[in-house]
Amino acid sequence: QVQLxxxxxxxxxxxxxxxxxxxxxxxTFSSYGMHWVRQAPGKGLEWVALIWYDxxxxxxxxxxxxxxxxxxxxxxxxxxxxxxxxxxxxxxVYYCARDSGYENYYYYYALDVWGQGTTVTVxx
Amino acid sequence: xxxxxxxxxxxxxxxxxxxxxxxxxxxxxxxxxxxWYQQKPGQAPRLLIYGASRRATGIPDRFxxxxxxxxxTLTISRLEPEDFAVYFCQQYGTSWTFGQGTKxxxx
Numbered sequence: 043q044v045q046l047x048x049x050x051x052x053x054x055x056x057x058x059x060x061x062x063x064x065x066x067x068x069x070t071f072s073s074y075g076m077h078w079v080r081q082a083p084g085k086g087l088e089w090v091a092l093i094w095y096d097x098x099x100x101x102x103x104x105x106x107x108x109x110x111x112x113x114x115x116x117x118x119x120x121x122x123x124x125x126x127x128x129x130x131x132x133x134x135v136y137y138c139a140r141d142s143g144y145e146n147y148y149y150y151y152a153l154d155v156w157g158q159g160t161t162v163t164v165x166x
Numbered sequence: 167x168x169x170x171x172x173x174x175x176x177x178x179x180x181x182x183x184x185x186x187x188x189x190x191x192x193x194x195x196x197x198x199x200x201x202w203y204q205q206k207p208g209q210a211p212r213l214l215i216y217g218a219s220r221r222a223t224g225i226p227d228r229f230x231x232x233x234x235x236x237x238x239t240l241t242i243s244r245l246e247p248e249d250f251a252v253y254f255c256q257q258y259g260t261s262w263t264f265g266q267g268t269k270x271x272x273x
Contacts (some may be wrong), residue, residue: 057198058227071234079211079262086254086264086265086266086267087203087211087256087264087267088264089262089263089264090180092262101261103261107191137210137211139211141211142216145177148198148217149198149200150199150201150216150217150220151198151199151201151217151257151258151262152201152213152217152222152256153203153211153213153214153256153262154213154222154223156210156211156212156213157209157210158209
């Protein structure tokens with residue numbers, strides 16, 4: 043079945059780095075854009091970043107631009123999020139999610155498959 | 167910057183009742199770019215509705231979406247026990263934005 047599994051979360055000190063991974067299965071990974079979305083404790087959802095299906099284009103939220111970098115390895119069905127210069131406000135559950143892509147030539151900009159998330163805690 | 171405001175913050179209803187959730191945008195939204203998600207405690211969000219009114223795969227027909235412009239609505243016609251959760255709307259304009267959520271709780 044279609045599945046996304048995140049890993050790499052943990053406790054890290056402010057200013058340090060962490061790399062998250064998202065392993066995909068059950069669908070043709072190289073055909074889909076992929077997102078990261080985060081959720082701070084007790085809060086709502088915040089979109090973080092998107093990478094196109096082939097890695098040729100990437101988009102970031104202003105809150106992470108210049109600190110976070112998206113990449114993907116389509117041969118390994120894996121998405122990555124390199125997080126540098128981490129701050130306390132980056133503390134959250136990080137979800138990877140699949141972009142819904144095209145349906146009958148329409149693009150809906152929805153996120154149709156989600157992983158279970160990995161927790162990142164930035165604290166000294 | 168686009169802001170999505172959901173109301174009410176909390177909706178207290180009984181199983182079998184109808185739930186009506188609102189999502190209001192600070193600017194006009196292309197209907198095709200409006201989605202709704204359900205999130206239960208400790209779980210990831212699940213896509214319910216996309217394109218403002220299209221049900222995602224496997225979503226029961228008691229869930230329906232409507233609206234256009236700046237006002238969108240998610241309706242659950244008859245609440246089942248498994249429907250008590252938090253619901254988020256999401257739009258795409260220049261980036262993806264989520265509303266703050268509406269909690270549907272058991273009365």
